[in-house]
Amino acid sequence: MSAFQRRDGELFVEAVALTAIAGAEGTPCYVYSRAAMEAALDAYQSALAGCRHLVCYAVKANSNLAVLDLLARRGAGFDIVSGGELERVVAAGGDPAKVVFSGVGKQAGEMARALELGIRCFNVESPAELELLDSVARAHGVIAPVSLRVNPDVDAETHPYISTGLKENKFGIDSDGALAVYRRAAELAGLRIVGMDCHIGSQLTSTGPFLDAVARMLELVDQLADEGITLRHLDVGGGLGVRYRDEQPPAIGQYIAALRAAVGERDLELVFEPGRSIVANAGVLLTTVNYLKHSAWHNFALVDAAMNDFIRPALYEAWVDIETVSDGAGGETGTWDVVGPVCETADFLGRGRELTLRPGSLLAVRGAGAYGFVMSSNYNTRPRAAEVLVDGEQWHVVRERETLDDLLRGERRLPN
Ligand SMILES: Cc1ncc(COP(=O)(O)O)c(C=O)c1O
Numbered sequence: 001m002s003a004f005q006r007r008d009g010e011l012f013v014e015a016v017a018l019t020a021i022a023g024a025e026g027t028p029c030y031v032y033s034r035a036a037m038e039a040a041l042d043a044y045q046s047a048l049a050g051c052r053h054l055v056c057y058a059v060k061a062n063s064n065l066a067v068l069d070l071l072a073r074r075g076a077g078f079d080i081v082s083g084g085e086l087e088r089v090v091a092a093g094g095d096p097a098k099v100v101f102s103g104v105g106k107q108a109g110e111m112a113r114a115l116e117l118g119i120r121c122f123n124v125e126s127p128a129e130l131e132l133l134d135s136v137a138r139a140h141g142v143i144a145p146v147s148l149r150v151n152p153d154v155d156a157e158t159h160p161y162i163s164t165g166l167k168e169n170k171f172g173i174d175s176d177g178a179l180a181v182y183r184r185a186a187e188l189a190g191l192r193i194v195g196m197d198c199h200i201g202s203q204l205t206s207t208g209p210f211l212d213a214v215a216r217m218l219e220l221v222d223q224l225a226d227e228g229i230t231l232r233h234l235d236v237g238g239g240l241g242v243r244y245r246d247e248q249p250p251a252i253g254q255y256i257a258a259l260r261a262a263v264g265e266r267d268l269e270l271v272f273e274p275g276r277s278i279v280a281n282a283g284v285l286l287t288t289v290n291y292l293k294h295s296a297w298h299n300f301a302l303v304d305a306a307m308n309d310f311i312r313p314a315l316y317e318a319w320v321d322i323e324t325v326s327d328g329a330g331g332e333t334g335t336w337d338v339v340g341p342v343c344e345t346a347d348f349l350g351r352g353r354e355l356t357l358r359p360g361s362l363l364a365v366r367g368a369g370a371y372g373f374v375m376s377s378n379y380n381t382r383p384r385a386a387e388v389l390v391d392g393e394q395w396h397v398v399r400e401r402e403t404l405d406d407l408l409r410g411e412r413r414l415p416n
């Protein structure tokens with residue numbers, strides 16, 4: 001059952017009315033459901049029961065400390081892509097031994113810190129990174145656990161900006177050259193080979209591309225075994241899509257079952273790096289209509305959230321559901337472009353939406369739990385939104401709304 005339900009015409013998250021949160025915290029405001037995030041993580045964990053596994057939540061999808069904390073308490077590991085994300089995991093009480101470090105541009109300082117904390121492994125994305133990691137590890141007198149991120153040249157059939165497993169993408173090591181890089185890794189004294197990794201993109205809505213990628217990885221795993229290089233784990237990345245509109249991605253259980261079947265009886269621990277499928281539909285962005293404006297061509301609803309708060313519609317022309325929080329609050333029924341105050345024509349949350357609106361209407365933008373707040377900015381000198389986590393009948397402000405003082409901090413006028 002969804003954590004978001006209507007009762008007497010009012011949208012609730014768990015047992016809390018969204019109007020109550022907007023009234024107390026103002027808008028724009030992100031609101032997340034603890035139960036929905038936990039249920040999604042549990043779906044991964046239970047589908048993986050009976051096989052060695054680690055679910056490493058992709059921190060980039062929603063990196064609020066409270067979110068990381070609740071997932072860590074339920075046994076999640078974490079997939080990170082920066083030293084900053086590593087410090088978030090530590091601050092949230094996550095276990096560094098369950099952290100995998102992805103990303104094409106890791107820096108020596110980030111590697112050193114990750115080695116100091118004893119992370120589980122580095123997903124190395126290039127031969128040059130492999131050499132640097134070896135030298136950083138040796139300089140610190142430790143051995144770095146290594147997994148190579150292979151690029152299988154598989155089309156994820158998703159938006160080109162979030163497709164990462166094609167040869168032309170910057171990610172991973174060309175799978176045709178991966179054996180040579182493994183051989184090189186085996187020679188380096190500062191490294192220990194532990195696994196193989198792959199992540200082909202985000203918002204995938206069928207299992208086919210995942211299975212193609214896994215098939216390519218398993219070919220390599222078998223070739224490595226023939227050379228005496230055995231791996232402890234296979235990391236198939238994240239990427240499972242969610243339903244924003246009418247997509248029909250496989251359920252978490254179906255997706256895991258398909259991948260488990262593909263891996264078969266091989267003695268490999270399965271690692272996953274899900275982001276969106278854990279948090280996207282556990283969150284909404286609350287926004288208030290400020291003005292209604294009519295032109296010859298369009299009806300505009302000017303709301304107080306903008307592309308700086310939620311950039312997915314502007315960046316990917318992503319579709320997210322927008323609904324009024326209170327039914328029957330009245331207003332003008334029509335087809336509206338829901339747009340923000342930012343000075344860009346791309347500043348829209350949704351276009352051509354059938355809604356009944358008046359100034360003051362409270363709207364919920366659904367599917368905002370992933371790649372929402374984390375991608376927000378201060379463009380147009382707009383303080384970033386507050387974040388609230390609902391837990392049953394209670395709710396907690398897990399990030400305060402930014403103030404203008406926050407925005408000016410660190411800036412200086414000329415000295416004279
Ligand atoms: C290496 C890696 N793993 C996992 C993820 C999470 O992807 P998703 O949110 O689609 O599950 C990403 C997405 O950015 C990624 O780059």
Ligand SMILES: N[C@H](CCC[C@H](N)C(=O)O)C(=O)O
Nearest residue numbers: 162163164200201202312371
């Ligand atoms: N970096 C991710 C995709 C991030 C997608 C996200 N930014 C979105 O809003 O859809 C990847 O490697 O697949």
